[in-house]
Amino acid sequence: MKRATVSRLIFIILFVGLAGVVFFVPLPLHAGQQAEHRLTLEARRFAFEPAVIQVNQGERVILELESVDVTHGIYIDGYGLKAVSEPGHKARLDFVADRVGKFKYRCSMACGPLHPFMIGELIVKPNLPYWRAVALALLATVGSVVYLWHFAQSGSVTRVSPHPGRRIELTRIPLLKRLLQWRGFQPVLMLGTLFGFVLAVMTGFFGTPVGSKNFAIIFVWIVWWAVLKIVLVPLTGRLWCTVCPIPAPGEWLQRRRILVKRENKPLSLARKWPRKLDNVWLQNFGLLLVTTFSPIILTLPLASGIVLLTFIVMAVVLSLVFERRVFCRYFCPVGGFVGLYSLVSPLELRVKDAEVCRNHREKECYLGSKEGYGCPWMVKPWRLQRNAHCGLCTECLKTCPKDNVAVNLRPFGSDLLVKAGRGLGEAYNALIMLTCALLYSAIFLGPWGWLKDWAGVTSMSGRALYASVFLAINLLLVPGLFLLATALSKRLSRVRGISLKQLFISHSYSLVPMGLSLWIAFSFSFLFVSGSYALSVISDPFGWGWDLFGTRSFPWTPVLIELVPYLQVATLIAGLVFSIYIAYRIGQQHSADESQATCGEHRRTVRGLIPIAAFLAIVTIAFLRLYLG
Ligand code: SF4
Ligand code: SF4
Known part of the structure; x- marks a missing residue:
């Protein structure tokens, strides 16, 4: 092993060891007097008073929960303690604060739209964590x-290489390649998510207004959001765009087909998107609009239903006016940040050999062929250097007659070093x-x-x-x-x-x-x-x-x-x-x-x-x- 590699390894081991010491080694704690901390915790929609309780480790805490409007509960993270108070009836918790750190206490009884966010903090000092x-x-x-x-x-x-690291071509796996080239691959997945989407819109409009009991809030803003952020985007980049139901009805109308590819006139004015607007500013604007109103959208099912319905109507209208998928590429606020964060992901779709593309003039991947449609995302696959705008729709895998398109695994964050497109x-x-x-x-x-x-x-x-x-x-x-x-x-x-x-x-x-x-x-x-x-x-x-x-x-x-x-x-x-x-x-x-x-x-x-x-x-x-x- 080279000396430089050895010294790097020693540095990393020392660093990780020191980090372990900082985080895990127990410190001698002050034993704490057996003092008592009595308090009344007032609960009203959607806050506790006091919002922050500070005690010392070892103190006995006697806490009386008093609801002043509707029934509220309390659950203390880390201590697992629970109590429920109805208006006019106090509930009591009596415990020793033996664990140091910050522990959220939250309302445990559904009490209205902001119920999941009715949170207070118990800080047991010294807050070593x-x-x-x-x-x-x-x-x-x-x-x-x-x-x-x-x-x-x-x-x-x-030195920096614009494309550091090696690639592992996943489309060498014959079964996977056949699946991705199957025309039904994307529509079948979209039909599944479209069912969930329609249900979310309907529950938003007609379901209970209590967010924690409504499909639109729980499945869109908790389940989908968490899966998107924790799994899909970091590991698969834009794979969500492969199955996203929002563009589906517009795209199927535009193509007049769902499963098969036919050479027919699109049901669209097929206008070109203006060059001046070929950027992400509309998505930024949409993102700011949605996030500004998110405390309402995330908690009121009706607001969620309206936003979801607006997205799908916009996608349909834009498909009927413009060519390809203008909504996904230029409007969708989710698409904007998913595209940006997909630069980190270890999954990419790229051409295998740029030279093959240079010598092939027909460009079916962009213009379409009888095997499939031209890139719906207005991407020229032979120029693709980063994930941001490739919606992983797999059309170019179907249309490229030279078998020159691949799906690869690569090091995390590779696209962040690509200068083009910044x-x-x-x-x-x-x-x-x-x-x-x-x-x-x-x-x-x-x-x-x-x-x-x-x-x-x-x-x-x-x-x-x-x-x-x-x-x-x-x-x-x-x-x-x-x-x-x-x-x-x-x-x-x-x-x-x-x-x-x-x-x-x-x-x-x-x-x-x-x-x-x-x-x-x-x-x-x-x-x-x-x-x-x-x-x-x-x-x-x-x-x-x-x-x-x-x-x-x-x-x-x-x-x-x-x-x-x-x-x-x-x-x-x-x-x-x-x-x-x-x-x-x-x-x-x-x-x-x-x-x-x-x-x-x-x-x-x-x-x-x-x-x-x-x-x-x-x-x-x-x-x-x-x-x-
Ligand atoms: S059709 Fe295939 S070979 Fe031709 S330009 Fe597109 S990706 Fe390259
Ligand atoms: S580059 Fe290929 S996979 Fe990506 S959006 Fe275009 S056609 Fe679909």
Whole structure:
């Protein structure tokens, strides 16, 4: 083994060992006096008062729950304690606070639309898990920068290749290839998801207004969202777009067919999409619109039903006016961020040999053939270098007569280093997603009742004020701070021949792994806490008293909730380290002269990394504060 490899291994082992010590080694704790902490906890829709309870480890806590409007319950995470109070009747919990950390207490009785977010915090001091997590984040930041500095100095960090790592071609598996080339592959999957979608719209319109008992809320915003963020996007990129039901009716109308391919005139004016709008700004706008109103959309089934129906109607209308899938490519707010985060995923569809494409003029993959349709996403497969706009519809696998299209496995994050296609629209998409994860965590998972009231307010003036603050944080404050970090980075790295705007755009791609990890961490809170609602809702999707599968009475049961903080810390730290690495590689791309990079260039690159790493560390610590602090 080379010396550089050995020293790298030693560094990594030391780093992981130190991280283990920071996080796991028990500290001698103050035994705590057998003091008593008596308090009355007032519960009203949708907040507890006090919202935060602080006690010392070892104290006896005598807590009286008093509901002042409707029946409320309390469940304390980590302690597993429960009580229910009806208006006028107090309930009592008596326990010793023997475990340190932050434990959410939440309403355990469905009490209205914001019920799943009626949360308070019990902090048992000293809050060691939080301080350990902060120390870990700082250690990960400093360790990553030192690692890159040291190995840059020794010259053992290699130059950037636009397509690093090897590919494993999955379409070499004959069965998989046959399946993907089968015309029914996508329509059959879409028919399945379309059934769920129609049910979600109908339950949104006609089902119970109580979110935790309605299919539209539980299956769209908890089950689908968590599966999308935790599994589908990180591992398969845009695979969701393969099965997404929203474009299905419009596309089938446009083609006048569902399963077979026929050469007939499309049922569409088949207008071309204007070049000026060939970007992601409409999706950013849609994303901001939906996220501004999300406290209402996520909690009121009717609002969810209206949004879902609007999406499908838009998709149909756009299919009848424009060629191909304009809704997916330019409008769908989900498609916007799924496309951005799919840059991280280890799955890609690419041509096998660019030379074959160069010599093949017919371009059936784009224009279509009797085997299938031309790329519905307006992508020219032979130019595909990144996942962002490929909806994995598999049409080009069917149409390419040269068998020159493959589905590959590749290293995580490969596309983040591809320069082609970077733009301000995607940079803003990365920043909006990062900021929304922060704001959602504060609104939905924080103890601040006033913030939930404000976010859910329906009066025009209140909503306008909330929207203004929400948009200002998304469009000005966080991008402004990131611009500042980028300007400092430019100064420290003394990079030449690139504008601040271009550097801002490039470095924004380092936020993508972190953004994805923030959303995964956020989704853990929902899935483990509220996932059990799915069992009762599947039997009674409208909340009308049905019991289709005999599970209607399944009680709300938080699952493995004590694991959630650990999963969140691990995810956030992994996202932080990955983002720092990508920021370094992007900085390396902008070194003054890549072809003749010297040790000095590497040092300047690492110096330029420091402000970006600091920004990433601050974001991570802000999330740790919200989840554990
Ligand atoms: S049809 Fe096949 S070979 Fe021809 S340009 Fe498209 S991907 Fe390349
Ligand atoms: S590139 Fe191929 S798989 Fe991707 S959207 Fe276009 S036709 Fe579908």
